[in-house]
Amino acid sequence: MIRMALPKGRNLETALAAFRAAGIELEGAEGTGRNGRSLIWRLPEEGIEILSLKDWDLPLYVGHGIADCGVVGSDVLEEVDGDLLVPVRLLAGRSRMSLIGREAALPAAGTQVRLATKYPNTARRIVAGRPWGAEILKLSGSIELAPALHLAELALDIVQTGRTLAENHLVEIETVAEVAACLVVNRASYQRHRARLNDWIGRLEAAEVVS
């Protein structure tokens, strides 16, 4: 039995669709598989058990080997650094992590600003390489409000279509990374389930749903 952790939220459908394209059905037959509220479901014929987890908790479950593998956004992965294997990244549902502000320019060299984000570790790494400095404010959501209401000059956040930004009179100043849902694997689990995982990875590659 191999245990896989799937994220709630936007990466779930991306993950299910990618595995479906590779001929691996993770939802299970009606009545036995996923329903609206179940947090664990089993696919006995496939020898898979699925855990439904929040993005931010998923690397911890995989890191501890409670789940052997999982799918999680690279934004979360970069932020929590769990020493996981990252064999492939899903192509669908990609977005970008960007610096956002009220004006289309980065702070001038030598200035100190405030930067609001859900990703303080990533933000610290980015700011370390800039000629300007920033005090990092960690927020849990609605990051766009921070620059819009002058809590901070900048925000670091995920941008998908840019519509929320436009509605709040904000601009995407600079894209700092592409964000993709990643297949992550626990190191010890990779040693134990190598053949199975390599088969899945091969099928995902053949279906051209990963890079």
Next chain:
Amino acid sequence: MRVSAALPTGVAALLFESARRRRDAEDRLVAHLRKAGYSEVILPILDYLEPYESLLTPASRGELYRFVDRDGELLALRADFTPMLARLLAPRLDSLALPLRFYYRGDVVRYQEERAGRAREFYQLGAELLGLPGEAAEQEVLRLFLELATAAGGGDLQVVLGFAGALDQLLLTADAADPAALAAAVARRERGEVRRACPRLLSVVENGLPDRPEDLGPEAAGRLQSLLALRDELALAFPQARLTIDLAEFACNSLDSRLSVAEGERPYYDGVVFHAYAGPAALPVGGGGRYDRLFRSLGAEVPAVGFAISLERLLEAKAGEVRP
């Protein structure tokens, strides 16, 4: 007034039954080590920081608990036994009869981000063999490690073997702007990145071994041959353990300064290197390897091979053999 029994993050008190369990396991392993001709060394928990400065990577520096003593000396809490042993023995080697076989036990303290299961203080028991040349030392130490780990941990032991510098030639001749970043991508098995830079590394990422051993270069290919022979021999002697060679697992264990990276391994291994996983535990329960270059950096020439076992992880793995 009621006092709180709370402890700082990452440390634990073992009371009663859990203390007994650990001491029992420790006693068994120590008896085994003594029988194998290893004698004990006891090391201090505090040491100067200065002798280790050149051995530290940014990652291992970040793990240190260091402070200024009242007399102004910069000190650190023990984070690793092996460099301390090497520093104490290097200046004395001329007057000691080789080979030396010894073991140690005690706590090491390393700062880890606050995440459950990543203890900041953990108990290690390890052994070192100094001054026995050639493969005989690697064979003796690996056998001893397997004996101890199978005795303490029960079944489902998986030992992953490799050697430092195995992938250096492939990594340095790959089409990569930053070969050290490519080494990290191999260690994380990032196939897209590896395929772009060096398709010949893909089979290493998948199966731990290259399709054509000669791609590693003549010296590394020869070492791989001897490691395969050693693996087969040990697999016969320890049928209850699974022994695999996986060069990707140790991609960051390089012998070339252009590939030295901040993350991962203790940076001093320069020969055979190994990890062991047990039960469903995600972190290695032990590991070790050859570290002649650690002594060389301290001005001494001596062959050195050793290992450390994390006793708590091994006991946890045994307790959790059936995953919930």
